[in-house]
Amino acid sequence: MEDVRGKTVLVVDDEPNVRLYLQTVLEDSGFEVQTAANGHQALDRMTEKKPDVISLDLVMPKMSGLKFFKYIQKNKERAGIPVVVVTAHARDEMGSEDLEKIEKHKSEECRIFMLEKPVDAPTYVNTIRQALNLEPLGPESEEAASLRLEVASAARGADEESLKKALRILREG
Numbered sequence: 001m002e003d004v005r006g007k008t009v010l011v012v013d014d015e016p017n018v019r020l021y022l023q024t025v026l027e028d029s030g031f032e033v034q035t036a037a038n039g040h041q042a043l044d045r046m047t048e049k050k051p052d053v054i055s056l057d058l059v060m061p062k063m064s065g066l067k068f069f070k071y072i073q074k075n076k077e078r079a080g081i082p083v084v085v086v087t088a089h090a091r092d093e094m095g096s097e098d099l100e101k102i103e104k105h106k107s108e109e110c111r112i113f114m115l116e117k118p119v120d121a122p123t124y125v126n127t128i129r130q131a132l133n134l135e136p137l138g139p140e141s142e143e144a145a146s147l148r149l150e151v152a153s154a155a156r157g158a159d160e161e162s163l164k165k166a167l168r169i170l171r172e173g
Contacts, residue, residue: 008032009128010051012042012068013086014060018117022055022086025121026128028152029137039063043071051081053131055124058087073110080109082131086124088117 009031013019016037023033034051036042038060045051054072058065065085072078113127126136155163 004030004129004132004134006032007053007132008034008049008051009053009055010034010036010042010045011055012036012039012060012065013055013057014038015057018057018086022119022124024152025124026055029125031128039065039068039071042068046072046078050078053082053084053128055084055086055128058085082111082113084113084115084124084127084131086115086117086119 009026011019011022011026011033012035013022014037019035019037023035026033034045034049036045040063042054042056042063056065056069063071065087069083072081111131113131115124115127122137129136151166155166158166
């Protein structure tokens with residue numbers, strides 16, 4: 001399995017809970033993650049560090065996913081970054097039209113992937129891996145994926161001693 005350390009994913013979504021979920025799933029899989037709530041913030045994040053792949057919601061305030069996409073396609077250095085569109089609007093008027101426009105405005109070197117919300121963790125991670133030309137991970141049971149997310153969520157709020165104890169238990173198996 002190829003190592004994803006050092007690979008950065010920019011997650012752009014206006015819903016804080018979705019952003020946190022996607023960030024957690026990716027970080028648990030070893031990716032570095034930047035987040036943004038709209039296209040303007042995403043452009044700021046890209047000036048801080050160029051991502052290896054972009055996870056993009058379409059329908060957002062201030063600057064939509066489509067406008068953000070069109071903007072980055074005008075820049076040769078950014079135009080080739082693979083984009084994983086993660087949207088709940090793939091089948092409605094707003095989303096389907098935007099998806100068509102994205103296909104129309106993408107550069108030759110830009111690869112586009114599409115996922116419909118709600119997206120499960122293994123599918124999301126494997127699509128990000130595919131966008132980076134990495135082998136997919138083996139199947140994980142839904143229960144194992146759910147437990148992994150629950151442990152990660154609990155760890156975020158734990159004190160240092162509890163984290164050390166949990167890590168010791170996990171290492172001992």
